[in-house]
Amino acid sequence: MKSPLTRLAAAFAFAFASLGAHAATATTPTPAAAPVKNVVLVHGFFADGSGWQAVSKILTRDGYKVSVVQEPETSFDDDVKATRRVIDAQDGPSILVGHSYGGAVVTEAGNDAKVAGLVYVAAFQPDTGESPLDLTKKMPPATKAIKATADGYLYFDPAQFRADFAADVPAAEAQFMAASQVMPAAQSFGVPITQAAWRTKPSWAVVATADRAINPDLERFMTKRAGSTTVEIPSSHAAYISHPVEVAKLIEQAARHAGAQ
Numbered sequence: 315m316k317s318p319l320t321r322l323a324a325a326f327a328f329a330f331a332s333l334g335a336h337a338a339t340a341t342t343p344t345p346a347a348a349p350v351k352n353v354v355l356v357h358g359f360f361a362d363g364s365g366w367q368a369v370s371k372i373l374t375r376d377g378y379k380v381s382v383v384q385e386p387e388t389s390f391d392d393d394v395k396a397t398r399r400v401i402d403a404q405d406g407p408s409i410l411v412g413h414s415y416g417g418a419v420v421t422e423a424g425n426d427a428k429v430a431g432l433v434y435v436a437a438f439q440p441d442t443g444e445s446p447l448d449l450t451k452k453m454p455p456a457t458k459a460i461k462a463t464a465d466g467y468l469y470f471d472p473a474q475f476r477a478d479f480a481a482d483v484p485a486a487e488a489q490f491m492a493a494s495q496v497m498p499a500a501q502s503f504g505v506p507i508t509q510a511a512w513r514t515k516p517s518w519a520v521v522a523t524a525d526r527a528i529n530p531d532l533e534r535f536m537t538k539r540a541g542s543t544t545v546e547i548p549s550s551h552a553a554y555i556s557h558p559v560e561v562a563k564l565i566e567q568a569a570r571h572a573g574a575q
Contacts, residue, residue, distance in 0.1 A: 349573040350430045352404040353565060356383045356397055356423075358414025358437070359503075360470045360479065360495040365413075368558035369565070376566060379404075385419065387498035390505035397423040404428060409569050412437045413554050414528065415503065418446050424511030431572030432515055433565050436522035436553045439536035440507045447504040453532035455525075467497040478526040480552040487555075510540075517542040518568045520553055520561060527551035543567070 353373055355366040363382035370380045383400045385393040397419050401408055407430040412420035417437025424432050438446040459474035470479055475492035483491070519542040521533040528551065537544040545564055547557050554561050 349566075350407050350409050350569040351377065352379050352381070352406055352408040353569065354381050354383060354397070354400050354404070354408045354410050356410065356412040356416035356419050357385065358412070358416040359387070359468065359498045360475075361413070361491070362494075362496055365491070365552070365555050369554055369562050372558060372562035373565060376562075378566070378569065381408075385416075387496050387502065389499055390418070390422075390502040393419045393502065394422045398426055401426050401428050407573070409433060409565060409572060411435065411565055414438065414551065415446060415498070418505075418507065421507050421510050421512060424515055425509050429511065429515060431568045432512055432517040433568050434517065434519040434537070434542065435561055436520055436525050436528060436533065436549070436551050438528065439512060439517075439519070439540050439542070440510065441539070442508065442510045442513070443506050444510075445504050445506045448506070449532060449536070450528075453529040453535065455527055455529050455532075457526045462500055463497065466500050468500050468503075469497050470495055479550065480555065481524065481526070481550040482556040483550070483552050488552075491552075512540040512542070516568070516572055518564050519544045520549075520564060521546045522549040522551055522553040524548055525551045525553075543571075 363384045373380050383397045385396050410420045410429045411433040413435045417434045457478035459471040459478050472492040476488035480488040519537040
């Protein structure tokens with residue numbers, strides 16, 4: 315028969331063993347959520363996907379899988395469908411990034427379940443029932459260089475393109491951008507959002523403080539309303555071309571934090 319002293323020692327040993335096991339369980343760190351690794355880039359009016367090249371190179375170097383949407387710019391619905399097509403092709407969640415009018419596209423397409431977060435780069439962030447046209451009526455841009463064709467398409471006056479769209483882009487590059495610009499359907503600009511994705515998804519934004527194509531104060535208004543994590547860059551409207559390092563840094567921040575949601 316065990317003595318009382320032996321039974322007491324055994325009880326203490328059991329208690330300490332249980333405490334140690336509990337402490338080990340309590341201090342075991344929870345594995346960190348993996349960052350989102352897919353990034354889908356969406357251009358805006360008067361541009362095409364090639365403008366994202368510098369941003370794409372940085373993201374790819376840093377281990378992200380980058381896809382660039384080439385919107386037809388024939389209608390808002392066509393542009394949203396083109397974006398959803400690329401989102402659906404991803405092998406997991408994505409960060410969806412929009413520049414300028416592309417911000418409206420990602421606001422609609424971003425409701426896709428595979429979108430983990432949104433990044434707006436000098437972009438429109440319409441609310442539900444609101445269009446980019448509605449927003450520009452609140453705070454008009456500085457430029458007067460956007461013209462319409464007889465059949466309902468828009469173009470940026472090449473003579474004013476660099477000054478009002480890409481002032482901090484090298485002159486030869488801006489000249490080629492003006493010459494190769496895509497003419498979007500004018501009616502796309504007035505289509506209201508059916509459901510603003512930023513109301514249910516985390517968002518980040520770049521305000522281009524020298525933007526002449528979208529009023530910088532309008533950009534500030536939209537980012538504040540959406541609760542976007544925001545950085546300001548002393549840039550023209552073409553911030554994704556002239557400041558690719560800063561833009562890529564914000565996208566990577568979104569990928570890390572959206573993955574932890």
